[in-house]
Amino acid sequence: MENLSVIIGKNLYDIRKKKNLSLDKVSELTGVSKPMLGQIERGLSNPSVAILWKIASGLNVSFSYFIEANDDEIRYIPFKEVHPLYEYKNKMAAYPLFPYDDKRRFEIFTIYLQPGCDHISTPHNDGVEEYIIITEGEMELVIAETVYKLAKGDALAFAANKAHTYRNTSEKPVCFNDIIYYFN
CATH class of the missing domain: 1.10.260.40 (lambda repressor-like DNA-binding domains)
Incomplete structure (x- = not known):
């Protein structure tokens, strides 16, 4: 890549x-x-x-x-070849697995938060939804002022045009998939 x-x-x-x-x-x-x-x-x-x-x-x-999209009908993405984007003093790593394209109107990331990470995401444009699926660990997701405690296997969907914060208050790393859907 x-x-x-x-x-x-x-x-x-x-x-x-x-x-x-x-x-x-x-x-x-x-x-x-x-x-x-x-x-x-x-x-x-x-x-x-x-x-x-x-x-x-x-x-x-x-x-x-x-991030360049692959137009092949079958897209195999070896995780070791995905280059992460780092944030919050490298305590957050976002791996762009499937970048956005106009036909599908969504993008998928795998995100890791190290203990103590408190990532504030600015509101997205109207017409954007996020779908969060926890694959390892526990975290809090704060949407507006409501706190949702999520653990492995939990999922949450929300309109992403509100301020939201991903927070790892545990002693272990957390991993989740983030699907962002653009319906407008």
Whole structure:
């Protein structure tokens, strides 16, 4: 697999040109500085999950738009070849398994949270739903101000246009699958 920073940079450049936007305008739309956007486009910076979400929201595209999709009818993804995106001082690792494509309108991640990780996710656009399935460990998911305690095998679906926080308050790592569906 090609270097993830290079893929993200190419895709950012492509969407910016497709929408006929300058770096200044993308910076205005996303709240990400022009120098940072330039570094990302050139593949010189590996953006955090938070920065990538800001860019995706500002440009009104899915988070995984920036990750090259495989168009084969059968898609086998060896986990060892998936490059994670790190956040929260490397206590959160998000593995993009199936990036978004326009035909399917969803993306799937496997996410690991180390003990003490408290990842705040900014609200997504209207028309986005998340489906969380816990595969290992226990965690809290805070949506708006409601706390849901989830353990292995539990699942939760919610409209993702509200503030939500993934929190590992246990002493062990937690792993979950996150399916993000874009119905608008």
